[in-house]
Amino acid sequence: MDADPDDTQYALRAGAGDRHAFSWLVKRHQGGVHRYLTRMTGIPETARELAQDTFVRAFQALPSWRPEARFRTWLFRIAHNLALDHLRRAKRVTFEPLDEALETPDAAPGPEQRLESLQRVRQLEAALAELPAAHRDILLLREIEEMSYEDIARTLELNLGTVRSRLARARAALLAVLRHQ
Structure with a gap:
């Protein structure tokens, strides 16, 4: 599946320092990232913090992001790593109820x-x-x-x-x- 052209365009602009482009990416992906992290950690407040950390790390790493990597996949990889780190530190694995x-x-x-x-x-x-x-x-x-x-x-x-x-x-x-x- 090809990269989403809007994500690619906005990610490139955000990587060049355009905060409005990054804000657009956050608005577009924050729901999915938070939902995923909530279900992985089982704690909405923790998921919120991890989602914030995900976007902070993404913003910091965007200058090195390559357009051949889908932005959404790259972003979820960051969220996945943060969730696993949290679960390892907390030594617990739970599941958040479905919507x-x-x-x-x-x-x-x-x-x-x-x-x-x-x-x-x-x-x-x-x-x-x-x-x-x-x-x-x-x-x-x-x-x-x-x-x-x-x-x-x-x-x-x-x-x-x-x-x-x-x-x-x-x-x-x-x-x-x-x-x-």
């Missing part, structure tokens, strides 16, 4: 459907919390952040075959946990 929007797939479900949906989401959250961080990480990037296999490979610094096999193992592990529940 409430995922709890009700219907626009106007009845009480039984809402309860069933809520139970499925809670079951999924519990299953994800039991997975190792590497499995949870790759599932979040693919299924929640909807990254391509290629972008995940760049973000996690893995080859494409490893991404595919790790994602398959993560999905199998998730299914095994769900069956066990």
Whole structure:
């Protein structure tokens, strides 16, 4: 997948010192970065701090950023490294509940459907919390952040075959946990 031309243009301008261009990049990507970090750390306040750190590090490193690297992938790599460092320091791995929007797939479900949906989401959250961080990480990037296999490979610094096999193992592990529940 090619780089987003807007991201590339704004990243180049930001790397040259244009703070308005960097502000545009922050506004565009802050939601996804924060969502990812919240789910990785399980603590919204910590995720907010890590997201800020992500953008500070990105701003500092932008002069050395190369346009052949997708900006979003590069940014998520920074966030990923900060999340792993935090989890190692805290010696804990948790999972943040999925958005409430995922709890009700219907626009106007009845009480039984809402309860069933809520139970499925809670079951999924519990299953994800039991997975190792590497499995949870790759599932979040693919299924929640909807990254391509290629972008995940760049973000996690893995080859494409490893991404595919790790994602398959993560999905199998998730299914095994769900069956066990």
